[in-house]
Amino acid sequence: MEKAVDVRDVVKIFNKNFRALDGVSLEIESGSIFALLGPNGAGKTTLMRILTTQIGPSSGHAYVFGLDTVKEGSQVRKLISYVPQEMSVWTDISGYENLLIYSKIYGIPKEERNNIINGVLESMGLHDVSNRLVKTYSGGMIRRLEIACALLVRPKILFLDEPTIGLDPSARKVVWEKLKMFKKDYGTTIFFNTHYMDEAEIYSDLIAIINRGKIVTIGTSEELKHSVGGEILHFILSENGLHEDVLRELEGIEGIKDVVVSNSDVTFVVNDAEMILPHIMTFFNKKNIFVRRVSITKPTLDDVFLKYAGTRIDVSGRLSEVTHVRRMIRRG
Amino acid sequence: MLKDFFRTFSSMIELEFRRLKHDRTEIYSRAVQPILWLAVYGPIMGSIRAIPTGNIPYTDFITPGVLIQSTTFISIFYGLTIVWERESGILKKLLVTPAPRYATVIGRAMASGIRAIFQTFIIILVALIIGVKFILNPFYFVLALVIIFFSSGGFAAISILVASFMKTRERFMGIGQALTMPLFFASNALYPVTMMPKALQYFATINPMSYVVDAVRSLIISGDLTNLWLDIVAIAIFNIIMFTLASVNFKKIIE
Numbered sequence: 067m068e069k070a071v072d073v074r075d076v077v078k079i080f081n082k083n084f085r086a087l088d089g090v091s092l093e094i095e096s097g098s099i100f101a102l103l104g105p106n107g108a109g110k111t112t113l114m115r116i117l118t119t120q121i122g123p124s125s126g127h128a129y130v131f132g133l134d135t136v137k138e139g140s141q142v143r144k145l146i147s148y149v150p151q152e153m154s155v156w157t158d159i160s161g162y163e164n165l166l167i168y169s170k171i172y173g174i175p176k177e178e179r180n181n182i183i184n185g186v187l188e189s190m191g192l193h194d195v196s197n198r199l200v201k202t203y204s205g206g207m208i209r210r211l212e213i214a215c216a217l218l219v220r221p222k223i224l225f226l227d228e229p230t231i232g233l234d235p236s237a238r239k240v241v242w243e244k245l246k247m248f249k250k251d252y253g254t255t256i257f258f259n260t261h262y263m264d265e266a267e268i269y270s271d272l273i274a275i276i277n278r279g280k281i282v283t284i285g286t287s288e289e290l291k292h293s294v295g296g297e298i299l300h301f302i303l304s305e306n307g308l309h310e311d312v313l314r315e316l317e318g319i320e321g322i323k324d325v326v327v328s329n330s331d332v333t334f335v336v337n338d339a340e341m342i343l344p345h346i347m348t349f350f351n352k353k354n355i356f357v358r359r360v361s362i363t364k365p366t367l368d369d370v371f372l373k374y375a376g377t378r379i380d381v382s383g384r385l386s387e388v389t390h391v392r393r394m395i396r397r398g
Numbered sequence: 399m400l401k402d403f404f405r406t407f408s409s410m411i412e413l414e415f416r417r418l419k420h421d422r423t424e425i426y427s428r429a430v431q432p433i434l435w436l437a438v439y440g441p442i443m444g445s446i447r448a449i450p451t452g453n454i455p456y457t458d459f460i461t462p463g464v465l466i467q468s469t470t471f472i473s474i475f476y477g478l479t480i481v482w483e484r485e486s487g488i489l490k491k492l493l494v495t496p497a498p499r500y501a502t503v504i505g506r507a508m509a510s511g512i513r514a515i516f517q518t519f520i521i522i523l524v525a526l527i528i529g530v531k532f533i534l535n536p537f538y539f540v541l542a543l544v545i546i547f548f549s550s551g552g553f554a555a556i557s558i559l560v561a562s563f564m565k566t567r568e569r570f571m572g573i574g575q576a577l578t579m580p581l582f583f584a585s586n587a588l589y590p591v592t593m594m595p596k597a598l599q600y601f602a603t604i605n606p607m608s609y610v611v612d613a614v615r616s617l618i619i620s621g622d623l624t625n626l627w628l629d630i631v632a633i634a635i636f637n638i639i640m641f642t643l644a645s646v647n648f649k650k651i652i653e
Contacts (some may be wrong), residue, residue, distance in 0.1 A: 118494045140496065148494040150487030159416045167416075170409040171497050173402070199420060215491075 068132055070096040070223050070255040070366050071117060076126035078112050078279075086112040087123070088279035094272065095132070096222075099249065101270035103263065103367070105375075109279040110259035111151060114227050117257070118148045131222060147216035151227040151259075155200050161211050162196040163185070170300045176385045186214040190244050206237030210244065217248055226258040230265065235377040242269050263367040271369070277375035290370045296323055297339040299346065302333040304356040308332065312353060319345055330358075339364065406497040411504030414512040423512060425472075429520045432468040436521070436528055449589050454620060458530045461588025462467050462615040465521045466546070468577075469514035470607060473550040474578050476510035477557025484561065484651055493649075497606075500645035502560060506645065510554035511547035518546055533621050542617040547608045549633050555640035562644075562651035581607045586615075606636040632635060 071094040078087040087109045102110050115121050116128050119139040128135045130142045165183045174182055182277045187193045190210040200208060209229065216224055229245075230238040246269070249256055260266055266273045267287045274284040281292060300345045306329050308316075316325055321342045323334040336342045339362040350357055414585065418425070436457060444456030451459040483489045492502050526532070532539075557574065564570045582588075584598050585607040591599055602608050613629035616622050 115490075120490060143494060143496045146494065148491060150490045152485070152487035152490070154487035154491040156417070156488065158420055159413070160420075163416050167409050167413050168495075170412070171406055171492070173494050173496070175406055323422055335579065 068096055068130070070094045070098070070131060071100070071257060072129040072132075073113070074127045074129075075119070076113070076116060076123040076128055078109075078116065078121070079124045085279050087116075089126070090276075090279070090281055092274060092281060092284070094255065094257065095254050096255050098271040099269060099293050100258070101273045102259045102276055103261065103266045103273055103371070104255070104259075104276035107278045110276055111227055112279075113276070114148075114225055114257070114259055114274050117210035118146060118225050119143055123351050141305065145222045146225060147219060147221035147223075147224040149212045149216050149227065149229060151231060154206060155208060155215065158199065160197050160199055161192055161203070161207075161214075164200060164211060165196075165215060165218060169218050170233040174218065182218060186217045187243045189217070189248060190214040191240065204237075206233050206240065207277055209233060209237070209241055212307065213241065213245065221254060223255040223257060228260060229258055230260075238265070245269075263371070267367050275371055275374055282374040283370070287367060291365045292337060292368065294365040294369050294373050296335045296337050297365065299334040299336055299343060300363065301334075301346075301350075301357055302359040303330045303332060303350075304358050306330050308355075312355075316346070316349065319349065321345075402496070402498050403501040403504075406501035407505040407508065409497075410502070410509045411512060414509035418512065418516065422516070425516050425520065428468065428472060429517060429524070432464045432517075432521050433524050435464040435467075436525055436530075440464075440528075446509065449593065451590070452620075455530075457525075457528065458619055459615075460588050461525045461530050462619055463523075463585070463611050465518060465525075466549075466607060466611045466614060467582045467587055468521060469517050469546055469550055469612075470553045470581065471578050472513050472517055473507075473510040474557045474574050476513070476554045477561040477574070478567060478570060480506065480558050480561040481567050483566065484565065486550065488568075489651060499648055500641070503645045503648050504551070504641050507554040507558055508551040511550035514546055514550035515543060518543065530619075532533070532618050535621075538617040538621075541544070542614045545613050545617075545630070545633065546650075548637060549606070552606065552633065552637035552640045553625035555637070555644040558644040558651075559640070559647055562647045565651075581605060585611055586652070587611050606633065609633050609636075 071092060073090055073092040076087050076090045077252060079083065087207070090109070090113060102113065104110050112121075116123050117135060119135045119142050122136045128201060132143055133141045133145070133300065135142055155161075156167075159167075162183065164168050166179070166187065169179050184193070187196050190213060192207060192210055192214060195203065195207060200211065203211065213226070213229070216226075224245075227243075230241055233241065242265070245256065248254060258270070270288065272284065272291060273287055274281050275290075283293070285293065309325050313325060313327065316322065319342070321337050322334055323337070326333045334346070343360070343362070347357065403436055440457030440460050447456075449456060449459075481491070493499065518611040522532070554575065560573050560577070561570060563620045584594070584601045585591075585605050586602060587607065591608065594602060609629040612625055613633065616624075616626055616629075
């Protein structure tokens with residue numbers, strides 16, 4: 067199957083010494099949702115700008131549906147839509163007018179224009195406010211309008227740079243519900259940058275973690291979390307301690323990596339807690355050991371990030387900064 | 399190719415119309431200064447008869463000059479919109495559409511001409527009230543409007559070019575001022591070029607504003623069309639150069 071995105075050894079150097087991207091390679095299947103997760107300054111936006119043909123790589127190649135983003139830029143631009151991180155609609159005209167201007171720029175035929183515009187307005191939940199000036203919109207509405215603009219042409223791939231930055235949780239949820247619906251209807255590939263771990267985890271099929279211009283790991287959220295070292299199953303038993311033989315037998319169960327016993331607490335390190343739990347329960351039953359309490363602890367993407375990037379993603383500072391910028395621009 | 403160009407071009411023009419439909423404050427507030435030139439400066443300077451303007455009253459003489467100064471200011475400060483769009487993500491998004499980049503640049507530049515035409519109507523109305531006598535030839539008048547519209551695009555292209563270097567509003571404002579005033583004073587807007595020191599006269603001959611003022615003056619005030627073709631050719635060359643430079647540099651604006 068044709069790759070939606072194929073990046074090979076891309077390096078981008080700004081001002082002759084800053085390596086924003088330091089040898090990035092990446093392949094994304096068509097029709098999937100891909101999240102590029104990383105902290106501020108990791109190179110997420112730079113990679114997206116290369117893929118959307120805004121800038122060229124210093125070395126290496128990037129392909130979108132097999133088309134070179136440098137040599138075949140104008141072909142690429144016909145297949146993609148892009149929502150930049152910054153606000154990208156005109157605030158001094160109405161939402162409908164924004165869509166109308168973009169539909170004309172995209173060359174949507176006159177007789178289809180109205181239908182398509184109403185369609186995206188409807189699907190982004192903006193129909194009732196479409197004739198209001200954009201400067202009266204809330205942040206979430208502006209974001210949805212921006213996405214609506216990007217959906218006018220039914221792109222083969224949609225690039226979203228921090229799609230929900232500065233939005234409150236309920237607005238974020240609405241934005242993603244609409245995006246998922248659109249993807250279901252049209253099979254659009256979605257490539258998004260984010261520093262929200264939950265967003266990457268809930269909505270994407272594949273996650274790559276980027277730090278300091280390098281992709282440090284890539285996989286599904288489950289794979290990534292497993293790679294941290296496994297899940298923890300914690301039992302509290304009604305009696306103190308386990309017999310040496312019992313312990314040995316336990317260690318023999320497949321999938322158990324480690325067992326630690328301390329008084330009535332027994333802690334297992336396992337690959338897949340849900341899979342192994344019934345086995346352990348059956349085992350304890352057979353041995354007439356009564357279990358009072360069980361808990362499962364799973365690694366989070368934050369642990370994954372910590373393992374591969376060596377730091378945690380710091381969200382707070384960045385978020386307020388961007389919200390501030392967006393507000394400033396709106397006042398503009 | 400040509401179809402893509404016109405599609406983008408007309409979208410940009412339409413955008414400007416729609417913006418003006420919602421908010422015309424800028425047009426009105428920018429009309430204050432030219433009105434002062436016409437209503438105060440014109441009659442006072444005219445009364446001392448120090449400037450040889452042939453048999454044309456002084457206020458009538460400077461009306462095209464003040465008009466073009468005002469439309470040029472609008473065009474040059476139009477670059478501010480581009481700087482704002484650079485700070486926001488609009489330019490990035492436009493560059494990622496299939497629209498040809500030079501069409502985006504020329505379309506945006508010419509869109510300033512829409513504002514210029516609005517401004518023209520206001521100033522002509524004020525000039526009529528003051529008592530300026532215009533040549534009553536609809537064909538000449540329309541041609542003057544076309545020249546104003548077209549040349550505004552050239553001046554706006556200068557500002558887009560400047561905007562691709564000056565990436566903040568403050569710096570842009572400074573450069574904008576530094577550009578517009580010399581263009582205005584070293585032109586034939588307020589006095590005939592022959593009155594200037596030799597050095598300035600040379601500058602005036604390469605100053606695009608002189609040609610625009612001369613063309614518009616000949617069409618709406620003096621009726622002397624001897625230099626009209628020269629003016630039109632000069633304006634066309636100026637526009638082509640500016641459109642080319644601005645288009646070539648436009649990619650820089652988002653880097």
